[in-house]
Amino acid sequence: MAVLAVFLPPLALLVSGSLHRPGLPPPTTPDLLPSPVSTEGYRLAAELGGLVQATLNSLLVCLVAVPLSVVVASMAGFAMARLPRRVAGWVAALSLVALMVPAVALLVPRFAVFRLAGLTDTLVPLVAPALIATSPLFPLVYYLAFRAIPGELWEACAMEDLSPLRTWWRVGMPLVRPATAGTAALTFVLTWSNFLDPLVFLYDRELFTLPLALRSLATLDAADFPVFLAGAVVATVPALVVFVVAQRDLKGVSR
Amino acid sequence: MRARALAVAALVVAGCAGTEEGSATSLLVFGDPHELAAYRSLEAAYEKANPGADVELVEASDRKDLIARLSTSIAGGKPPDLFLMNYRFYGQFAAKNAIEPAAPMLAASKALQADDFFPQALEAFQVRGEQMCMPQNISSLVVYYNKDLFTKYGVALPRAGWSWDDMVATAIALTRDANGDVVKGVDFDQPGAAPTGPPPAEYGLAVSPELIRLAPFAWSNGGRLFDDDRSPTRIAFDEPAVAALQNFIDLRGRHGVVPTDQEVESQDDEARFAAGKLAMLMSSRRSTTTFRAISGFDWDVAALPVYKTPATVLHSDAYCVTRGSSDKAAAWKFVEFALGAEGAAIMAGTGRTVPSNKAVAQSPAFLDPGAKPRNAQVFLDSIPAVRATPTISTWPEIEDVANGILENALYYNQPTTEVVRWLDEQTRPLFERANK
Numbered sequence: 001m002a003v004l005a006v007f008l009p010p011l012a013l014l015v016s017g018s019l020h021r022p023g024l025p026p027p028t029t030p031d032l033l034p035s036p037v038s039t040e041g042y043r044l045a046a047e048l049g050g051l052v053q054a055t056l057n058s059l060l061v062c063l064v065a066v067p068l069s070v071v072v073a074s075m076a077g078f079a080m081a082r083l084p085r086r087v088a089g090w091v092a093a094l095s096l097v098a099l100m101v102p103a104v105a106l107l108v109p110r111f112a113v114f115r116l117a118g119l120t121d122t123l124v125p126l127v128a129p130a131l132i133a134t135s136p137l138f139p140l141v142y143y144l145a146f147r148a149i150p151g152e153l154w155e156a157c158a159m160e161d162l163s164p165l166r167t168w169w170r171v172g173m174p175l176v177r178p179a180t181a182g183t184a185a186l187t188f189v190l191t192w193s194n195f196l197d198p199l200v201f202l203y204d205r206e207l208f209t210l211p212l213a214l215r216s217l218a219t220l221d222a223a224d225f226p227v228f229l230a231g232a233v234v235a236t237v238p239a240l241v242v243f244v245v246a247q248r249d250l251k252g253v254s255r
Numbered sequence: 256m257r258a259r260a261l262a263v264a265a266l267v268v269a270g271c272a273g274t275e276e277g278s279a280t281s282l283l284v285f286g287d288p289h290e291l292a293a294y295r296s297l298e299a300a301y302e303k304a305n306p307g308a309d310v311e312l313v314e315a316s317d318r319k320d321l322i323a324r325l326s327t328s329i330a331g332g333k334p335p336d337l338f339l340m341n342y343r344f345y346g347q348f349a350a351k352n353a354i355e356p357a358a359p360m361l362a363a364s365k366a367l368q369a370d371d372f373f374p375q376a377l378e379a380f381q382v383r384g385e386q387m388c389m390p391q392n393i394s395s396l397v398v399y400y401n402k403d404l405f406t407k408y409g410v411a412l413p414r415a416g417w418s419w420d421d422m423v424a425t426a427i428a429l430t431r432d433a434n435g436d437v438v439k440g441v442d443f444d445q446p447g448a449a450p451t452g453p454p455p456a457e458y459g460l461a462v463s464p465e466l467i468r469l470a471p472f473a474w475s476n477g478g479r480l481f482d483d484d485r486s487p488t489r490i491a492f493d494e495p496a497v498a499a500l501q502n503f504i505d506l507r508g509r510h511g512v513v514p515t516d517q518e519v520e521s522q523d524d525e526a527r528f529a530a531g532k533l534a535m536l537m538s539s540r541r542s543t544t545t546f547r548a549i550s551g552f553d554w555d556v557a558a559l560p561v562y563k564t565p566a567t568v569l570h571s572d573a574y575c576v577t578r579g580s581s582d583k584a585a586a587w588k589f590v591e592f593a594l595g596a597e598g599a600a601i602m603a604g605t606g607r608t609v610p611s612n613k614a615v616a617q618s619p620a621f622l623d624p625g626a627k628p629r630n631a632q633v634f635l636d637s638i639p640a641v642r643a644t645p646t647i648s649t650w651p652e653i654e655d656v657a658n659g660i661l662e663n664a665l666y667y668n669q670p671t672t673e674v675v676r677w678l679d680e681q682t683r684p685l686f687e688r689a690n691k
Binding site for chain 2 (some may be wrong): 049218221226
C-alpha cells in the first residue's frame with residue numbers, strides 16, 4: 001500500500017497531463033481533471049514524433065532481444081553452477097569487473113565494429129547485447145539460483161543419462177522461475193529504455209525506437225506538454241504490464 | 256550452437272528493417288519536430304530540383320544528442336557528409352581536423368558568392384581567415400515584449416536606442432502584484448528581508464543568467480570579457496564589464512524585476528511570457544515560432560538597450576562538410592541549394608531563423624508583413640552591432656561552468672569581485688586545454 005502511495009500519484013499526473021488539450025499555456029499548478037478531456041495529444045504525438053513506428057520498432061527489438069538474452073543468461077549461469085567452486089568464483093569476479101566498465105567507454109569501439117560489419121543504421125546493434133545476456137549481472141543471478149539447488153539432483157540427472165542441455169531445460173529452468181521472471185523483467189526494462197545505442201547507431205527515422213521519439217517530443221514548446229506526456233504514457237504502459245506479469249510469477253513460486 | 260543460430264535469426268529479423276547502404280548524402284541536424292519537418296521539406300525540394308540526388312536526413316533532438324552522434328561517428332570512422340552546427344560549438348570539431356574547409360568550394364562555386372552573406376556570420380566560421388563552414392542563419396539577442404501589458408499599465412513601449420536604465424525603469428513599472436500594484440524592489444530570497452507587500456504576479460523582465468546574455472551589455476558598455484578577444488587565454492572582466500555584471504545582478508538582488516530561480520524552475524521564461532505573466536523577455540529569433548502560437552495578447556520585438564554603443568551577440572548555425580565524407584561534391588551541392596534563394600526561403604518560412612543570405616533576409620520570405628513580430632526589421636538592424644564569442648575548442652565547457660556561476664550570482668546576489676574571480680579560476684584549466 002505504501003509503495004502504491006508513492007508511485008501512483010506521478011502516474012496519475014502523467015495520465016491526466018496527457019489528456020489536456022495541447023497548445024494552451026501550461027497550468028502553474030497541476031490540475032488532475034483536465035477540462036475538456038482531449039486525446040489530441042496522442043494524435044499529435046503519433047504524427048509529430050512518429051510514435052507508432054517507434055513503438056513497433058521498440059517492440060520488435062524487445063521481442064527478439066529479451067528471450068534471447070534470458071536464454072543466454074540462464075545457460076551461462078547454469079554452466080557456472082556446474083563448475084568447481086573456485087573456478088566459478090573467478091568467473092563471478094570477472095563478471096563483476098565487466099559490470100564496472102561504463103557503457104560509454106565501449107561506444108566508439110562498438111561503433112567501429114558494427115560499421116565494419118555494415119550493420120550501422122539497422123536494429124542489429126540494439127539486439128546484439130542480448131548475445132552476451134545484456135548485462136553481466138543476469139548470468140550471476142542465474143548462477144546463484146542454480147547453485148541453491150542441491151547437487152544430488154544434477155547427479156541424478158546424469159545417472160538418467162540426460163544431456164546437460166536437457167538437464168538445463170527440463171529440470172533446471174522450471175526450478176528457477178522466479179529468477180527467470182526477474183531477469184526477463186529487468187532485461188526488458190534495460191532494452192526498452194535503451195537511449196544511447198539507438199542514438200548512435202540509427203540514422204533513419206523509420207528505425208527510431210521509443211526513447212528517441214520521446215526525446216524528440218521533449219523538445220516541443222511548453223504549451224505542447226500534453227503531446228510529450230502522451231508519448232510518455234505510451235512508453236510507460238508496456239513496462240508496467242511486464243512488471244505486473246513478472247510479479248505474478250515471482251509470487252507464484254515463492255509461496 | 257544454439258546461440259549462434261539465434262544470433263543469425265536476430266540479424267535476419269533486424270536486417271529486414273534496415274535500409275540499404277547507398278550513396279545518399281547524409282545530413283545531421285537537430286531540432287524539435289516542427290523544425291525537423293522544415294528540413295524534410297528542404298530535402299524534398301532539393302531532390303525535386305535535382306533528379307537523382309538523394310539526401311538522407313539524420314535527425315537528432317537537441318544539440319547534446321547531435322554532438323554525441325557526431326563525435327562517435329567521426330571517431331568510429333563513418334561521419335555524416337554534412338552537419339549543421341552553431342559557431343559556439345563547432346570549434347572542437349575544427350580543432351580535431353574533422354571539417355573540410357569550405358573556402359575552396361566557395362571560391363569555385365557558381366551558385367554562391369561570399370558577398371551573398373552577412374559578413375558577421377561568415378567571420379564566425381573562419382579559422383585563421385579560412386572559411387570552414389557556411390552559415391545558414393544570423394540571429395541576435397532582442398527584447399520580446401507583451402504589448403498588451405504595456406498598454407494596460409500605460410508604460411511607454413521600448414524605443415530604438417533606449418538605455419539600460421530605461422529598461423530597468425520599464426521593468427520596475429511592469430512588475431506587479433496580484434492587485435495590479437507596482438511591487439517595491441524587495442528580494443524575498445534575502446535572509447531577513449521581510450516582504451513589504453504581496454509577491455509579484457507579473458514580472459517586468461526575464462533574462463537567463465548566461466555568459467552569452469551578459470556579454471552584449473559588457474560590450475555595449477565598452478567592456479571586455481577576455482584578456483584577448485582573438486585568442487583568449489582566460490576570462491578577465493575589465494571595469495566596464497564588471498559594471499555591466501553588477502547591473503545584471505541587480506535585476507534580481509536590488510530591483511526584483513526578474514523571476515526567482517524557484518519561479519523559473521516551476522515555469523520557464525518562454526512559458527511565462529506565453530501565459531501573459533511576463534512583460535519583456537530577452538531571447539533570440541528561436542522564440543518566435545513558440546510565440547506565434549499566442550492568441551491571448553499582442554507582442555513584438557525591440558532592440559537591446561544600449562550603454563554606450565549598440566551591441567548584441569551572434570547566434571548562427573552553419574553547414575559543415577566533414578573531412579571523412581565520401582562525396583564532398585554532392586554535399587557541397589546541397590549546401591548551395593540550401594543557402595540559395597529557394598532553400599533559404601523554405602527555412603525562413605519556419606519563422607525560426609534569420610537567413611544568412613542577405614537577399615532572402617530582406618525579402619518577404621523573412622520580413623513577412625502578415626506574420627509576427629511586425630518589427631522583424633529589428634533583427635536585421637541589429638546585425639551591424641552583432642559580435643561573436645570566441646570559437647576555441649573548449650568553449651561549450653567554458654560556457655557551462657560560467658553559466659553555473661552567473662546563475663548563483665543573479666539569484667543569490669553575490670558580490671561581483673567574487674563572481675569575476677570564480678569565473679576566472681574555474682574556467683582557466685579549460686582555456687589551457689584549448690590552447691595546448
